[in-house]
Amino acid sequence: MSPDRRYPLELDQTEVERYRTMAEAARQAEADLWEPAGIVAGARVADVGCGPGALLPALAAAVGPEGRVTAVDADPEAVAAATALVAAAGLANIAVQQGRAEETGLAAGSLEVVMLRHVLAHNGGAEDVIAAHLATLLRPGGCLYLVDADLTAIRVIPEAEHPDLVELQERYLTFRAARGDDNAAGLRLAERVVRAGLELVEFRGRYVIRELSPGLRSPGWAAREAMV
16 A cells, blocks of 8 residues: 555454454355465465455465465554464464555565455555566466456445445545545456566456355445545
8 A cells, every 4th residue: 555545444343353253254255266376385465455364274274384475464463363373373384574466575586475355446546557467476387366346336235224324335436536546446356467567367356155154344334434
């Protein structure tokens, strides 16, 4: 994230729980993708925009003790949370450091896989710069693994019973658009990969219909202070 753009989602315990829920669902949904992408035993992988580190235990297990995961985030609070998680879980094959997605500080040509999840949607105008930088970190044959959402497809149902949540989602999309962020960033990942000079191997999407666990809130709720 650019240094002059503060991440609008407040990282409280509720938000950390949402990250963990998302990470568990993502690992299950992407079970057939990690190995072909190169997230295998012994691999060198970077999780850029790692947030509080919700996906790090799964990545650590996938690369094994001979592999290495470097987690990077621009937010000092997220870095602290991820570092604490790594220490508490005893994940010796993970290192956490602070850095921006377009300027990670990682060595060029040093990684088999660079993963970037739900970051481009919060960096409107810098998407191609970020993808181009991450592409330089890959070894020959490496994989840039991008994940993002189409926020315009989010629905709250039944709408008539939750007008406040519907309004919150509408205000959140308007707020993001005013910041210059792309509410449909997930639909443009393929073109980002190609413009970064990489070969597009696979581009897929999924539609999830689920009931949130009690206590969890939407990203719009996490961004309420920034919107105010």
